[in-house]
Amino acid sequence: MISTLSYTKTQSQNLILLGFGFVLGLVLLMSLSMGAFSIPFPQTLAILFDQVGMSLGTFEVQQENVLLQIRMPRVLMAILVGGGLGIAGAALQGMFRNPLVEPGLIGVSSGSALFAVIFMVLVPVTASLAWIKPIGLPLFAFVGGLINVLAVYKLSKSQGRTDAATLILAGVAINALAGALIGLVLFFADDSALRSFTFWSLGDLGGATWSKIPVSLVLIAIPSALLLFNSRQLNALALGEQEAFHMGVNVQGVKLQLLVFSALIVGAGVSMVGMIGFVGLVVPHLIRILFGADHRLVLPGAFLLGAILLNFADLIARIIVIPAEMPIGVITALIGAPFFIWLIFNLNKSKK
């Protein structure tokens, strides 16, 4: 019976999401307790439950400080940025109807980076204007990302369809241009700005503090939640923009929402922790391969899996070279690049 079938289907979707949530919880727990300063699991749990007024055991003040002041904001930031990159990647892939689309590949990230660098180097932040920095940086990054994603979209679209080859070419060109402009801006930067840029460009969650969480929450969590409302429309867009219009979807409106929300998420993420590649590409793919293409599952699943992967990558980055830290972009690229190669290989195979 179809009715029971589609019923159990949403049930199984919920189960899958619940499973992701459970895994995320485990990774978070590991991430909170492991690192250069190790906090045993019982103490980790005790500190967490102590926050809600339940006493589970004793712990040292130093443990509490490390966990709550250093690791907690970092883990939250990894959830927001990883989840945001995952869901934005899924939304952009759906909108472009192309599984190769990734915020980094088509130039959203580099556009955000360019504008972030412009803001960091060229906008003088005096003491009186210090309040503008936590908002100004992500907003600048958002504008840069939006400009690039619009440019790539216009360039790659012909006769209502986005052509994969032009899409990638446009992305390469836009990335090159943004890279050159970043270089130009950095030419005017001083040594300390250069050094911080180098680390920032490879992705760095180490700068995550509680003060950055509220802005990230507003600029990443809210657009991500709003993207979820577009999942059915994204399913319709998968058949083509004309077909979606025939089925009654307000195509232009939906596309505008998808572009703005994705650029917001990626821009905020890039401005907070730098460029982190491959999460937006790999995560939606994994979900589709494992559980199918229904965006009602792909979008929330991509958020959760993105959060899991980035936290996991951050954990590795922190414990692999104790007491130093590996830049997280190195880890995600080390996981992501081979996956991307495998993906291209398989796409070629399925065409034969």
Next chain:
Amino acid sequence: MLKASKVHFCIRQRPIVDEVSLELNPGEILAVLGPNGAGKSTFFKILSGEIKCKHGAIGYNGHDIYTLKSRELAEVRAVMPQHTQVNFPFTVQEVVELGLISTKAKDPSKLIREVLEATNTTHLKDQVFNTLSGGEKQRVQLARVLVQIWEAKPFPRYLLLDEPTSSLDIAQQHAVLKILETLKSRNIGILVILHELNLAAQYADKIALLKNGMIAKTGTVEDVLEEEILAHVFDHPIHLIPNPATGGVFVSSAASSHPNIQTFKQA
């Protein structure tokens, strides 16, 4: 009634669709025929609301098409384009469910069950769309399009199809048109662009012949299917032979007429 009055569309001053007027009633199959470049597809896109005509008007049940929101339009008309690519691994059931995206159906699973049955695709519903054969894909797309207007409504609905039989084998072509025939009793009007004249002769109630963006002739099958008009429209000698199987005519496009073939002339 779906009514197009004096629809006009130009590209660089050259008319692609030239003051075309047409009416489609519910319960009727209207076949639009014409040679390549006659403006069929452009006219089709204007009717579906995809592109706007420069002059003229399209009315669905008396409502001007440009006053309807895309959601309202989707309630009165469904469109089946020539090719639809699905880039992600959606199952057949998921593809068909998409047809209900903007309608508030009372019992969606019943509608889906019925269109899957009507298009003979029930057994495919759990398969991934991209793994199907051409004919199966076409029937699934038909199911998706049908489910959008399947539910009985107090107003007539319309189905527009752009060459739904291209790239299908003979059995599949007839299968698709037989499905369209069953829609007539559901208060649905069907406009279908066809290339195969014999399919039109066999299944259509009315035919509109398009040439150079203009209606060369429109009317019932018997009125329109005349050798001279067809030969003029298609720039090719055409002979009509009585078709004993259907009681209608058989359209032959053999290059030269054979003396033994008795051509069909109307009194």
